[in-house]
Amino acid sequence: MPSENSGLDSGDLTVAALKALTPRVEAFHSAVATAVEEIRTFVTSRRGASEYRAEQAIMELGPFAVGRLNAEKFAFLLGSGERLSTEAEGVLERAEEILDGFSMGEEFHHVVVGPGEDLRDAVKDALDHVGQVFGASRAVELARDGRFEPDEHNVFLSSLAFRKWNRSERQLAPPLVVEVGNEDLLPAGLGEFLDGLVKIILVVKGPTTPAPLARLITPGTYVVQTADVAELSGLASSPHPGVALLFDEERDEQARFVHDPDAGATPSQRITVTHMPEKPSVGHGRRTPVWLEELEHLEALAKKPAGVALDVEGAVPSAPVEEVPADRLAALLLAQVDLGTPGA
Amino acid sequence: MKLETAGASALAEKEMSVHTVSDISVEVVSDSGEGAQKCGTIFGSVSAKMGNGVWTVEIIPAEVEPPPRNPAGASGIRIRLGDKEVTNWGDETNVIVAFNEQALLGRHDLNALADDAVILLENMWATHPDPAVRKEWEDAMERLSHRSYRIIEVPMEEQCLTVVDNARKGKNMFALGLLTWLFDRDLERTKEQIAFAFRTKKPIITENNIKLLELGYSWAEENLDVRYVVPGMEAAGPMVVMNGNEAIALGAVAAGLDLAAMYPITPATSVSHKLGEIFEKYGGVLHQAEDEIAAAGVAIGASYAGKCTFTITSGPGMALKTEFLGLAVMTEIPLVLVNVQRGGPSTGLPTKVEQSDLLAATYGQPGDAPHVVMAPATIGECFDIMTTARRIAEALRTVVIVLSDANLATGVAPFPRPELSPEWQAGPPDQRPIPAGAKPYDWDPETGLSRRFIPGQAGGEHTLTGLAHDERSKVAYDSDTVQRSMTMRSRKLAVFQSTLLPPEINGDPEGGDLLIVGWGSTKGAIEEAVGRARKEGLSVSSTHLTFLSPLQPGLKEIFGRFEKVMTVEINYSDIVGDPYITPENRRYGQLAMMLRAQTLVDVDCWTRVLGEPLRPGKILQAIRQHMPGGEA
Numbered sequence: 001m002p003s004e005n006s007g008l009d010s011g012d013l014t015v016a017a018l019k020a021l022t023p024r025v026e027a028f029h030s031a032v033a034t035a036v037e038e039i040r041t042f043v044t045s046r047r048g049a050s051e052y053r054a055e056q057a058i059m060e061l062g063p064f065a066v067g068r069l070n071a072e073k074f075a076f077l078l079g080s081g082e083r084l085s086t087e088a089e090g091v092l093e094r095a096e097e098i099l100d101g102f103s104m105g106e107e108f109h110h111v112v113v114g115p116g117e118d119l120r121d122a123v124k125d126a127l128d129h130v131g132q133v134f135g136a137s138r139a140v141e142l143a144r145d146g147r148f149e150p151d152e153h154n155v156f157l158s159s160l161a162f163r164k165w166n167r168s169e170r171q172l173a174p175p176l177v178v179e180v181g182n183e184d185l186l187p188a189g190l191g192e193f194l195d196g197l198v199k200i201i202l203v204v205k206g207p208t209t210p211a212p213l214a215r216l217i218t219p220g221t222y223v224v225q226t227a228d229v230a231e232l233s234g235l236a237s238s239p240h241p242g243v244a245l246l247f248d249e250e251r252d253e254q255a256r257f258v259h260d261p262d263a264g265a266t267p268s269q270r271i272t273v274t275h276m277p278e279k280p281s282v283g284h285g286r287r288t289p290v291w292l293e294e295l296e297h298l299e300a301l302a303k304k305p306a307g308v309a310l311d312v313e314g315a316v317p318s319a320p321v322e323e324v325p326a327d328r329l330a331a332l333l334l335a336q337v338d339l340g341t342p343g344a
Numbered sequence: 345m346k347l348e349t350a351g352a353s354a355l356a357e358k359e360m361s362v363h364t365v366s367d368i369s370v371e372v373v374s375d376s377g378e379g380a381q382k383c384g385t386i387f388g389s390v391s392a393k394m395g396n397g398v399w400t401v402e403i404i405p406a407e408v409e410p411p412p413r414n415p416a417g418a419s420g421i422r423i424r425l426g427d428k429e430v431t432n433w434g435d436e437t438n439v440i441v442a443f444n445e446q447a448l449l450g451r452h453d454l455n456a457l458a459d460d461a462v463i464l465l466e467n468m469w470a471t472h473p474d475p476a477v478r479k480e481w482e483d484a485m486e487r488l489s490h491r492s493y494r495i496i497e498v499p500m501e502e503q504c505l506t507v508v509d510n511a512r513k514g515k516n517m518f519a520l521g522l523l524t525w526l527f528d529r530d531l532e533r534t535k536e537q538i539a540f541a542f543r544t545k546k547p548i549i550t551e552n553n554i555k556l557l558e559l560g561y562s563w564a565e566e567n568l569d570v571r572y573v574v575p576g577m578e579a580a581g582p583m584v585v586m587n588g589n590e591a592i593a594l595g596a597v598a599a600g601l602d603l604a605a606m607y608p609i610t611p612a613t614s615v616s617h618k619l620g621e622i623f624e625k626y627g628g629v630l631h632q633a634e635d636e637i638a639a640a641g642v643a644i645g646a647s648y649a650g651k652c653t654f655t656i657t658s659g660p661g662m663a664l665k666t667e668f669l670g671l672a673v674m675t676e677i678p679l680v681l682v683n684v685q686r687g688g689p690s691t692g693l694p695t696k697v698e699q700s701d702l703l704a705a706t707y708g709q710p711g712d713a714p715h716v717v718m719a720p721a722t723i724g725e726c727f728d729i730m731t732t733a734r735r736i737a738e739a740l741r742t743v744v745i746v747l748s749d750a751n752l753a754t755g756v757a758p759f760p761r762p763e764l765s766p767e768w769q770a771g772p773p774d775q776r777p778i779p780a781g782a783k784p785y786d787w788d789p790e791t792g793l794s795r796r797f798i799p800g801q802a803g804g805e806h807t808l809t810g811l812a813h814d815e816r817s818k819v820a821y822d823s824d825t826v827q828r829s830m831t832m833r834s835r836k837l838a839v840f841q842s843t844l845l846p847p848e849i850n851g852d853p854e855g856g857d858l859l860i861v862g863w864g865s866t867k868g869a870i871e872e873a874v875g876r877a878r879k880e881g882l883s884v885s886s887t888h889l890t891f892l893s894p895l896q897p898g899l900k901e902i903f904g905r906f907e908k909v910m911t912v913e914i915n916y917s918d919i920v921g922d923p924y925i926t927p928e929n930r931r932y933g934q935l936a937m938m939l940r941a942q943t944l945v946d947v948d949c950w951t952r953v954l955g956e957p958l959r960p961g962k963i964l965q966a967i968r969q970h971m972p973g974g975e976a
Contacts, residue, residue, distance in 0.1 A: 061735050068845055146776020168627045
């Protein structure tokens with residue numbers, strides 16, 4: 001495929017992409033901030049006076065205990081008065097520093113792949129870097145339990161490779177917006193990161209191969225190629241991992257499609273193609289190039305089964321859109337019903 | 345409220361009358377499977393959103409699919425609306441939508457309807473091709489005519505068939521349209537609620553349901569001449585609305601419980617349905633075991649491994665788990681058991697409310713197995729109680745049984761949105777290496793408390809046993825050890841009781857003629873009855889116990905301030921004067937038995953097992969009769 005740079009500013013696209021991912025960014029920041037607060041509370045409680053322990057006890061017992069239990073007496077049962085060791089306190093302070101650094105800002109959600117660099121490595125490094133959050137959290141757990149062994153566990157206070165993230169941590173994964181040059185757009189290696197709630201938006205300028213993300217389509221992965229920033233909202237709100245390719249403009253040779261795991265049971269139901277490039281002919285006897293394989297793969301997946309008439313309007317139930325705001329459980333509770341405007 | 349009545353007549357030609365009411369109850373009844381509950385739930389949710397106090401109670405036949413057009417098989421829902429908080433299902437229904445006259449008769453036979461109730465009744469049965477059905481209709485009309493009901497015939501089937509092929513799948517939304525107009529509910533909000541309720545279905549289903557809603561609304565607008573206004577109230581803050589089982593599930597998540605193990609049993613199963621939707625997202629594990637016993641075993645095993653877990657069941661399931669509960673008590677493994685009580689004994693009344701598991705929950709384990717029993721009284725408390733139960737289970741290393749019931753399980757009401765706290769999700773247990781010489785049951789002789797050992801914890805290696813054991817967890821049958829270990833397990837309850845506060849008094853804390861004592865879901869009905877009695881000038885107060893084992897402190901002193909003490913419960917008690925029943929052999933209500941034993945106060949009881957929640961009006965009658973010097 002020809003390669004050339006367009007004159008459009010990819011910075012604007014990056015800003016727009018980050019904006020589309022705001023709910024996920026906020027969820028991550030909120031989780032980290034909550035973890036920081038928990039550490040502070042824990043350290044304070046372990047250093048604290050008996051009155052504080054009573055307050056802590058009533059908080060741990062929750063609202064049902066108010067007026068029913070004597071917090072001071074119950075604190076005695078909790079035995080929360082044991083002091084932290086110096087080593088444990090040091091680990092908690094270091095973890096707090098790490099977490100604090102990730103509790104705000106967008107710089108670690110933004111990755112720039114330099115010319116000639118490897119897209120997969122850039123994403124891996126970015127995720128490993130953010131993995132410090134989860135490493136620090138694990139260190140906190142160990143220190144709280146009294147199980148932190150410096151020789152064995154200091155590693156948690158540096159970067160934590162994505163492959164070591166557990167299921168819960170992958171659900172909290174921070175989203176990434178990756179600026180990558182069109183010639184370096186080789187996204188096949190990103191498949192290993194599309195797990196949990198990982199969301200990656202690739203921002204690219206200029207022409208690309210027609211359907212580079214087609215090979216990342218799996219039944220549980222949200223995949224979108226588009227030049228319309230508005231179409232990224234589906235990626236952000238999907239309860240599945242996902243990857244997007246955001247073009248700087250619509251070009252005939254670039255496919256535009258969405259693969260939404262919640263949109264149906266079969267690939268053809270899940271894929272909505274808004275633009276399919278014409279397939280260029282390849283000389284007789286020549287081996288099919290990779291980029292053409294990707295396009296054919298997309299066509300095959302999107303093709304409706306012969307003899308099955310699908311009702312475009314009604315056959316595919318619309319998926320419930322799940323917001324993932326900062327406090328997910330609070331949002332879930334609110335979703336039961338919002339009575340914020342009674343009598344209205 | 346007093347409704348206008350027009351006897352069993354067709355709709356009269358007259359001007360519109362609009363009644364502003366502060367309290368009204370509505371029912372929708374049908375055959376099983378016709379969606380009356382869905383209609384009522386949506387109506388209740390919309391009403392809550394519009395600022396009304398709401399309490400719903402599902403009317404569910406005991407069989408899964410009873411024969412159609414059968415009074416005993418009436419399936420439906422009651423929705424009580426108010427201009428302030430509603431805490432119970434009230435007394436009688438003022439407005440009822442019935443899909444057939446037999447379901448209506450079922451409610452009539454149970455005296456569920458106010459004498460002047462307005463009835464919107466499907467009229468297709470009057471002209472049914474089957475003469476037997478027509479005869480049943482005529483007989484029903486004759487029986488209903490002895491009351492002052494106002495019956496308005498509604499061509500539901502005929503109307504619904506203009507939208508859907510199978511009217512049986514559409515009448516509930518048509519009925520929702522009738523109620524939406526009748527109570528001046530916001531039509532757009534109702535549509536939104538329908539869309540929410542059917543969000544997992546095909547869009548065509550929501551579209552048809554909205555058409556049916558609009559059809560019912562238009563029919564009511566053109567044909568009905570009565571309307572009700574229930575003013576809304578200002579909420580102090582954001583509210584949520586859900587039923588008690590959903591609240592337990594969400595509360596378990598908020599409490600940071602790690603694992604729920606269960607086996608399906610009515611009316612507890614929907615706790616796990618809710619957990620199935622959300623638990624894994626928050627790091628929890630929901631395990632459906634092969635049976636009740638296995639579910640308890642899984643929960644105990646995971647808790648032994650360092651997690652905090654719970655198991656969900658109803659009375660028959662709790663019976664099966666009994667041996668494992670004893671194991672958890674003996675091995676001092678924290679466990680929360682939620683028992684959503686239903687009518688018994690045996691299979692009993694799976695869908696109906698009773699509070700008959702109190703004694704089984706407290707004393708039902710073979711051997712002496714002291715543990716904690718507590719009960720939520722409201723749907724909001726169903727949420728909150730899980731955090732407290734978890735913390736108590738962990739702090740005491742014991743079993744905590746939470747006694748909910750079918751009334752809370754399916755009742756829907758709004759309550760203030762909980763302000764969640766990470767503190768509720770207490771951290772993992774202390775896993776620092778065990779100091780040399782420490783033992784897995786190093787009971788503090790003062791409190792009976794000991795440090796929890798987790799498998800794999802350095803220095804904590806020991807063999808777990810359900811046999812009598814000493815501090816090292818070694819099997820020990822010597823007399824001193826058996827007595828000491830039993831004392832330590834029991835001492836924990838006394839220590840825990842020392843942290844409890846006496847219950848509050850609703851009414852006059854100084855004392856009076858009669859004190860009503862309740863527990864669990866009857867709180868709203870009892871307090872409403874006590875309020876009405878006090879307005880009549882009766883010297884009556886109430887108190888509601890949330891901790892049942894150990895009992896809250898100060899009860900004897902509180903009882904001493906009142907001339908008479910009586911429990912009100914939904915379980916069985918004998919009535920003195922019935923054949924063979926004497927004051928000596930009388931069986932008391934279950935809480936009454938416990939209070940009598942614990943306080944040596946002559947506590948009386950008024951209990952009923954009617955397969956439905958207690959009505960405040962009936963409790964009021966009992967109060968009048970049981971006042972010192974009264975009839976009873």
